[in-house]
Amino acid sequence: MSITADMYCEELNTIMGKLAHLQPALVNRSAPLLLHDNAQPHIAQQTVSKIQELGLEVLRHSPYSPDLAPTDFDFFQNLYNFLAGKKINTQEAVQNAFEEFVASRPAEFFKKGINKLPLRWQKCIESMGNYLKKK
Template identity: 45%
Template sequence: MIHDNTARKRQWLDPGEASNPTPKPDIHGKKVMLCVWWNSKGLVYFEVLDSGQTVTANLYQGQLDRLDQAPRRQGVDTASTKFLHDNARPHVAKITQQKIEEMGWEVLPHPPYSPDLAPSDYHLFRSMHHSLAEKKFKNRDEVQIWVSNFFESQPVEFFKKGIHSLRERWRQVIDADGEYHLD
């Protein structure tokens, strides 16, 4: 039997020999960001950002304008909206705070580093993660269609449960004197 070792890569270098780095293949493909707003009755508005696009204060301000218009098109007054978002820079930027004040929305306090108090993190995205297992999309449009179908397939109770469980989570944080917890 003949055994040929020439195809096998060496896993060591001789002293003084320069390495020849080889980049790993991109096993994850391009990623897009989902920005979503929802309440106890269901989806209010979402956007799928282009690959590599990040949320800046200016982008977020535009999203808030579009978010405000979504329910208004259905005849819903948004003036007394209670609004929860985390403390990411675009969310706490001065222009964002001014925009929210202009719209008359009340921002609920969100302690720093508290993903356990973000219903999107503990409820919505966790459920989406399970549904996304092994899915691959060819482009951003396919992602948007999948996201839209995902939200449409959820019963109102799904959204209601996610929002209403926030009360209990707030109570746990208060009882634990602000300490982080996982469920």
């Protein structure tokens, strides 16, 4: 199934609703931050309008760098490990497994991963396009 701008905008609404309920301080800041890549559904005019409507600030993202691929970040590697060996056959099972994963991680896990992003960005800039070695 392909993700469309319609689907992505619906997901943004859902996320903001859940954030407003679970973490109101994140939603009530001057401009909540959103990091996403430049995939077509993310840069479609409909999505840009939705982001403005929701008052989100989008962090700039490079067009593509294997060194910044989301699967390399702590979150996705840990999610991959958490899901290894699980049989997930339905959308509900996917959602339940994801919620179980998120609930199983302490707040420090998310803070640590987010704080690593600027360092990775800087390394990519300093390497002038050369690939970085994984650590």
